[in-house]
Amino acid sequence: MAGHTAPPSLRVRPAGRHALLVEVGDPAAALALATWARSAGVEAVEVVPAAETVLFDGVSDPGALAARLGDWSPTPSQERAGALVEVPVAYDGADLDFVADAWGTDVAGVVERHTATEFVSAFCGFAPGFAYLAGLPADLAVPRLESPRPRVPAGSIGLAGTWCGTYPTASPGGWRLLGRTDAPLWDPDRDEPALLAPGTRVRFVAR
Template sequence: MQVLPAGPGALLAALEDAADVPVLYADLRRDLPTIQGCRDVVPGARTVLLDGLEDLEAARTYLAAWTPSARSAGGEPRVVELPTTYDGEDLDDVARRWEMTRAEVVATHTGTEFTVAFVGFSPGFAYCTGLPAELAVPRLDRPRPRVPAGSVGLAGEYAGVYPSASPGGWRLLGRTSATLWDASREEPALLTPGTRVRFTES
């Protein structure tokens, strides 16, 4: 792990393994009382930002001592199931790239347990890891001007769901009726870092 300064009262932890990001995030959230004045913890693709630190050295000491083997201390992660209709515009294209039938693509997608690595792009948009590296697919050469809310897609190594209608270049496998973002809920985002996600065919 590399620990870099990120402005006054902030440190950026850069990790080599993306799978360690949600683990460090969960541990930091649990241990915030021991890190004086830490206002926020923000995970990224391979980084975790600690912001609002009053004691930078205490945070550096924590990060220097942290190892992924401590992951059991975080408790069991939450699991969310997303019922999905597999009728996406890019399902045939993904099947061709994966050298599978449509049914095999669906079976592969539903048979994978994903983990939310981080959230970004738009409120509630979760970047989920779990697919083997050889199944990564490129984004569209030309993004669509409007992707409907609930669209389930793939881009690079990630799977995700569009929480609201927006432009986007992910390859679409289908759609879910689940509400990914609701500002009236106590926790607006359905999918948060570290959450396990399972797609089920509906």
């Protein structure tokens, strides 16, 4: 990538002959870069944000893409450009009391704070359609379970650190469970299989 003009905050690494892995440092920057890349129509088959990186796959000219990254600078508007999806939740999770204690409130207070927060899907991982949702402030971070549950039901909504996560299928998991939804979080027959694809703004609605 000699001679590329990417901003100094970006680290561009080749990932095979037709892919680049761009290190950006935090989830907000990763989502902003991926949002910009899609709207700018960069030549890549797949643009995949993660916690601190963006993978550009199916790139015909990696050098040209690396140079084009010099046009990008993160802005708050790029981070929340997606459509708003409302997700109905039955707040009956096993960890509601724990979260209430951690937040210095009661169960009703947990529900009020959670439903008042507008989240944004930073990236999907762990399982198809499992969305990592950013939006909780640092003072509401909660620890994961010391030992993961062997089975978390499909549709569960949980917290880990400042992340909110959605379980599209039953799986092991160590997140603090707030409740569950019957929204179709993953449907491979849809044009966009993940309901909460990266960039989607998310509001949870108590039912």
